[in-house]
Amino acid sequence: MSYRIVTNNPSVRESYNSNNIIFIDGSYEDVLIKVRDLVHSGVELIDSPLGASIRMLLSPYRSILVGTERQAMNMDQILIIEQSILNYRTLTQRRKAEPEHANDYAVVDKELLKASIQAYEDMNCPTHSKFTGGEFLETRA
Amino acid sequence: MSNPFKVLYYVNQFFGQVGGEEKAGIEPFYKEEKIGPAAGFEALLEGEGTVVGTLVCGDNYFNEHNKEAFTFIMDTIKAVKPDLVVTGPAFNAGRYGMACGEIAAKVTEELGIPTLSGMYKENPGLDTCVSKVIVVSTPDSAAGMRTALPTMAKIARKLAKGEELGAPEAEGYIPQGRRLTVFSDKRGSKRAVEMLLARLNDQAFETELPMPQFDRVDPAAAIKDLSKATIALVTSGGIVPFGNPDRIQSASAQKWGKYNIAAAAALKGAYYTIHGGYDPVYANETPDRVAPLDVMKTLEKEGVIGKVYDYFYTTTGTGTAVGNSMKFGTEIGAELKAAGVDGVILTST
Amino acid sequence: MKLELRKIQIKDVVFGEKMEVNGGVLSINKDQLVAKLMEDHRVKEIKVDLAKPGEKTRIIPVKDCIEPRVKIEGEGKGFPGVTGKMVPLGDGKVNVLDGAAVVTIGDIVGFQEGVVDMWGEGAKWTPFSKTFNIVVDIIPVEGLEPHVHEETVRIAGLKAAEVIGEAGRYAEPTHVEVFEMGNHAEESAKYPNLPKVLYVEMLISQGLLHDGYIYGVNSQKILPTLIHPNEELDGAVISGNCVAACDKITTYQHQNNSAILDLYAEHGKTINFLGVILTPELTTLEGKFRTCDYTAKLCTMMGADGVIVSEEGYGNPDSDLLMICKRLEKNGIKTVLITDECSGWDGMSQPLADTTKEAVAVVSAGNVSHVVTLEPADRVIGSAKAISTLAGGWDGSLSEDGSIKCELNAVIGATSEIGYHNCTVKLY
Numbered sequence: 001m002s003y004r005i006v007t008n009n010p011s012v013r014e015s016y017n018s019n020n021i022i023f024i025d026g027s028y029e030d031v032l033i034k035v036r037d038l039v040h041s042g043v044e045l046i047d048s049p050l051g052a053s054i055r056m057l058l059s060p061y062r063s064i065l066v067g068t069e070r071q072a073m074n075m076d077q078i079l080i081i082e083q084s085i086l087n088y089r090t091l092t093q094r095r096k097a098e099p100e101h102a103n104d105y106a107v108v109d110k111e112l113l114k115a116s117i118q119a120y121e122d123m124n125c126p127t128h129s130k131f132t133g134g135e136f137l138e139t140r141a
Numbered sequence: 142m143s144n145p146f147k148v149l150y151y152v153n154q155f156f157g158q159v160g161g162e163e164k165a166g167i168e169p170f171y172k173e174e175k176i177g178p179a180a181g182f183e184a185l186l187e188g189e190g191t192v193v194g195t196l197v198c199g200d201n202y203f204n205e206h207n208k209e210a211f212t213f214i215m216d217t218i219k220a221v222k223p224d225l226v227v228t229g230p231a232f233n234a235g236r237y238g239m240a241c242g243e244i245a246a247k248v249t250e251e252l253g254i255p256t257l258s259g260m261y262k263e264n265p266g267l268d269t270c271v272s273k274v275i276v277v278s279t280p281d282s283a284a285g286m287r288t289a290l291p292t293m294a295k296i297a298r299k300l301a302k303g304e305e306l307g308a309p310e311a312e313g314y315i316p317q318g319r320r321l322t323v324f325s326d327k328r329g330s331k332r333a334v335e336m337l338l339a340r341l342n343d344q345a346f347e348t349e350l351p352m353p354q355f356d357r358v359d360p361a362a363a364i365k366d367l368s369k370a371t372i373a374l375v376t377s378g379g380i381v382p383f384g385n386p387d388r389i390q391s392a393s394a395q396k397w398g399k400y401n402i403a404a405a406a407a408l409k410g411a412y413y414t415i416h417g418g419y420d421p422v423y424a425n426e427t428p429d430r431v432a433p434l435d436v437m438k439t440l441e442k443e444g445v446i447g448k449v450y451d452y453f454y455t456t457t458g459t460g461t462a463v464g465n466s467m468k469f470g471t472e473i474g475a476e477l478k479a480a481g482v483d484g485v486i487l488t489s490t
Numbered sequence: 491m492k493l494e495l496r497k498i499q500i501k502d503v504v505f506g507e508k509m510e511v512n513g514g515v516l517s518i519n520k521d522q523l524v525a526k527l528m529e530d531h532r533v534k535e536i537k538v539d540l541a542k543p544g545e546k547t548r549i550i551p552v553k554d555c556i557e558p559r560v561k562i563e564g565e566g567k568g569f570p571g572v573t574g575k576m577v578p579l580g581d582g583k584v585n586v587l588d589g590a591a592v593v594t595i596g597d598i599v600g601f602q603e604g605v606v607d608m609w610g611e612g613a614k615w616t617p618f619s620k621t622f623n624i625v626v627d628i629i630p631v632e633g634l635e636p637h638v639h640e641e642t643v644r645i646a647g648l649k650a651a652e653v654i655g656e657a658g659r660y661a662e663p664t665h666v667e668v669f670e671m672g673n674h675a676e677e678s679a680k681y682p683n684l685p686k687v688l689y690v691e692m693l694i695s696q697g698l699l700h701d702g703y704i705y706g707v708n709s710q711k712i713l714p715t716l717i718h719p720n721e722e723l724d725g726a727v728i729s730g731n732c733v734a735a736c737d738k739i740t741t742y743q744h745q746n747n748s749a750i751l752d753l754y755a756e757h758g759k760t761i762n763f764l765g766v767i768l769t770p771e772l773t774t775l776e777g778k779f780r781t782c783d784y785t786a787k788l789c790t791m792m793g794a795d796g797v798i799v800s801e802e803g804y805g806n807p808d809s810d811l812l813m814i815c816k817r818l819e820k821n822g823i824k825t826v827l828i829t830d831e832c833s834g835w836d837g838m839s840q841p842l843a844d845t846t847k848e849a850v851a852v853v854s855a856g857n858v859s860h861v862v863t864l865e866p867a868d869r870v871i872g873s874a875k876a877i878s879t880l881a882g883g884w885d886g887s888l889s890e891d892g893s894i895k896c897e898l899n900a901v902i903g904a905t906s907e908i909g910y911h912n913c914t915v916k917l918y
Contacts, residue, residue: 047773048806052696053734054858054899087843090834104599107636108698115697115710116773123776272838308916316917320837322860323916329909330748333826333853337796338760340824340851341685349914350852352845
């Protein structure tokens with residue numbers, strides 16, 4: 001059980017042991033940024049930072065699994081999280097918040113997190129991942 | 142038919158029939174005449190439009206006195222109130238292309254007047270304007286005027302009448318980088334099967350989603366002993382000696398400079414910035430903020446690095462074409478390698 | 491395996507006394523249908539409406555679309571493993587109500603989109619504007635847990651398709667399509683010189699509202715799996731995907747998977763079509779690593795010369811798509827990818843969430859952020875609130891005359907990544 005959950009979803013915070021939670025009092029983007037900071041400092045990125053549907057990208061809540069200890073920096077994971085932040089901004093430009101759906105998003109986010117945790121536990125991976133994705137876009141500031 | 146639309150035409154000193162390279166520093170002027178390609182352009186409009194006047198400016202003046210040039214140009218255009226502004230064609234001329242691109246982009250952005258230009262696809266000026274301006278694709282030399290001008294005229298008539306343009310290949314302009322969703326006559330899976338068959342039979346095919354190409358260079362091996370290494374300072378931050386003796390451009394650099402800093406303890410006091418891409422105040426105060434010679438000299442004194450290389454290399458990064466950047470890198474790299482330099486601090490902005 | 495899809499052309503759909511097809515007109519006994527679906531005690535109420543092509547009708551939010559069919563010869567009733575006993579699919583004779591679709595609505599969560607316009611601008615962007623739609627609104631009992639709610643709606647939709655499919659049992663088909671293939675050894679002996687081609691179908695497999703099922707098995711739990719194309723055409727794969735309107739593979743699109751159909755059409759002529767590999771799109775990075783390696787290995791083991799890879803969803807699945815591509819190309823297997831893109835409102839942003847230089851042959855199904863204007867509808871089947879979700883996304887999207895500007899990602903099937911629809915992207 002060596003994972004932590006970076007999340008801004010209050011219902012996730014209530015459902016899991018506080019030792020495993022890094023709670024962010026902020027937005028989806030703030031969660032991504034915290035994950036980025038952790039990955040830069042060598043914490044393993046377990047989950048993909050972005051979801052798999054455009055709808056969930058518009059969710060105000062996001063929960064992402066990261067590892068517990070600090071290990072060597074993993075360049076590929078750094079690229080993934082940095083790129084995810086850029087993609088997130090492109091997709092959500094000009095979209096307004098939908099406070100009336102906040103609860104529903106919280107529920108789905110929690111369920112997706114449950115599935116992620118299940119997948120992680122099924123895998124029993126002790127060491128950090130050697131994930132190599134595609135080649136990521138250079139950051140154009 | 143309604144009144145012919147009014148075109149204002151912009152050319153440089155050469156196409157403006159003032160002179161060649163020696164006249165590249167002339168200030169902008171405006172004449173209510175059709176100078177250079179403007180005359181031929183008007184003829185090709187077949188009566189639908191007229192060129193009411195020509196703006197001429199020296200390429201060097203435009204690049205080195207950008208603000209003043211623009212003041213004149215924009216004031217002129219505001220007074221003339223044309224329906225369309227045409228710049229170039231610049232073919233592959235870099236400084237001319239930069240001017241054509243910047244002017245067209247600014248006119249369209251700030252005055253809302255449609256603009257049109259013409260360039261060779263590798264002209265560095267393309268990047269300054271392609272997403273906002275229609276740029277006709279031309280050959281790389283002025284010999285291509287015969288083909289460029291008719292295409293520009295044809296598109297000009299459409300732009301002035303507010304007609305929609307067709308696809309870039311059909312109309313003859315350089316794609317602006319806009320990916321537009323349209324309907325195909327075949328469904329996606331059919332197109333995929335046909336693409337796969339083409340690949341399996343070694344036939345030509347065209348991808349619908351080109352992947353960006355990255356130029357990956359393998360890093361050199363790490364320096365084993367920094368205290369014995371010679372480190373050079375190179376920057377694309379546009380830091381040059383006072384007066385910019387080598388006339389390095391503020392944007393779209395065509396050259397790099399090399400200056401002896403063996404005796405200097407810092408760049409401050411003798412260097413400033415000519416980079417057109419950032420607010421210069423702090424860099425002018427202390428150019429070492431951009432190219433940290435002061436710190437390098439300190440590290441040298443402390444023995445952390447062996448030696449700071451005698452020469453400092455500089456150029457401007459903003460708007461500089463990839464092709465030129467690769468050329469500069471190769472040239473500077475060759476000099477540094479020949480001089481036995483072990484490592485480089487390369488700063489950019 | 492030999493599967494005969496006997497297409498009965500549906501020209502109209504009406505409510506009537508009987509469940510039958512007569513002269514191309516599908517008649518549905520509404521009470522009978524409702525009674526059947528109400529047998530599930532989790533269902534509180536069922537509403538059934540009809541929507542025909544050309545009517546100024548809007549259906550929103552659409553959960554799934556299913557083709558009504560009935561197997562008249564061979565094993566398999568309904569959807570084996572889900573609504574019926576487990577039997578292997580892919581053989582037999584099936585009567586298909588061609589041109590009709592069961593469309594389920596009823597949001598499990600309030601933010602679901604998924605619009606089908608039966609006329610006008612919106613109709614161009616969805617394939618379901620051309621089908622005669624039997625719209626089934628499933629209202630569950632109160633207090634159901636989200637997973638159970640989703641399952642209830644899913645099963646009800648499948649059952650509705652089964653019940654309505656029965657209407658076609660005795661009708662004569664307009665035309666018959668035969669899908670027949672021997673085993674690999676037999677086919678390769680018949681066509682020794684044809685290039686071997688596999689189809690890798692990626693399925694979203696990430697949890698609630700983002701699921702897929704193969705013979706009822708949730709795809710989150712599987713390793714990449716070889717399946718016979720006939721099985722998918724016969725209903726072995728169904729959708730549990732409720733949110734990615736534009737690029738989710740509806741059950742209808744599994745039953746009529748265009749990539750499978752187009753590859754099958756070439757089998758024995760220009761290619762030796764070896765079959766389909768179903769690949770789950772997982773959330774964890776290690777999971778992706780495992781899945782993509784395994785998929786590439788299956789393709790290599792089977793001696794494929796070329797592979798078409800399709801995606802479902804946008805975001806993290808882009809990585810899987812490109813990882814599979816990279817591995818296949820490195821093994822000397824030629825790939826073509828089908829995906830949608832997100833180039834922003836103006837089409838100027840970088841289109842994919844990930845890139846790889848090996849992806850030299852890509853079919854783009856469209857820009858999910860492309861803005862379309864939907865005219866005001868005369869009738870809305872479903873939730874008017876869902877329209878405000880569609881429209882409420884950003885400023886100025888709902889105009890005074892009632893027309894809505896929405897992104898393509900809210901339209902069902904618009905940017906289908908199995909290439910079902912005919913959108914593409916051109917550089918301007």
